[in-house]
Amino acid sequence: MVTGGPGSGKTTTVNILRERGYKTTIEGARHYIDTLQSDGHDVESARQRQEQFQMEVLKLQMRQERSLDPNELIFLDRAIPDALAYFRFRYLPLNKTLTEALSRVSYRKVFFLECLPLVRDYARTEDETQQKRLRDLLHEVYHSLPFPVVHVPVMPPEGRVDFILANL
Secondary structure (H helix, E strand, O other), X not given: OEXXXXXXXXXXXXXXXXXXXXXXXXXXXXXXHHHXXXXXXXXXXXXXXHHHHHHHHHHHHHHHHHOOOOOOOEEOEOOXXXXXXXXXXXXXXXXXXXXXXXXXXXXXXXXXEOOOOOOOOXXXXXXXXXXXXXXXXXXXXXXXXXXXXXXXXXXXXXXXXXXXXXXX
């Protein structure tokens, strides 16, 4: 699975893996935002209700991960533990849904992408200070779990993909 702070190039990396023929997943928060927009909902008002927003993203991620074959090589664009970092970032209380989901996760390897210069877009609203804080929270979460974490250095996107594939 591929993770890292906002603007670390996760989706770009996962898209290149997909182009090279690997099975991948979508990034849940961006998909949820896209769905809200296509259904005519106001994304900003949804973001104001942070706990509900984070829960909807978590539920989407849980459905997605449940549908995967555990014996197949699949690169995830974020995963359930990312939700824990976002809950901490937003100072949201942990709940049964999240803690139970975390107790069931299993990943062969976590590829943690180091941050790139932040580029804001319609879905990414964090500033550089928030980017670094989220990166640190994600780092803390993944290093507290029993999965090997491989740090992927800053390099061109194709190089990052080559690095990941060399470290499977």
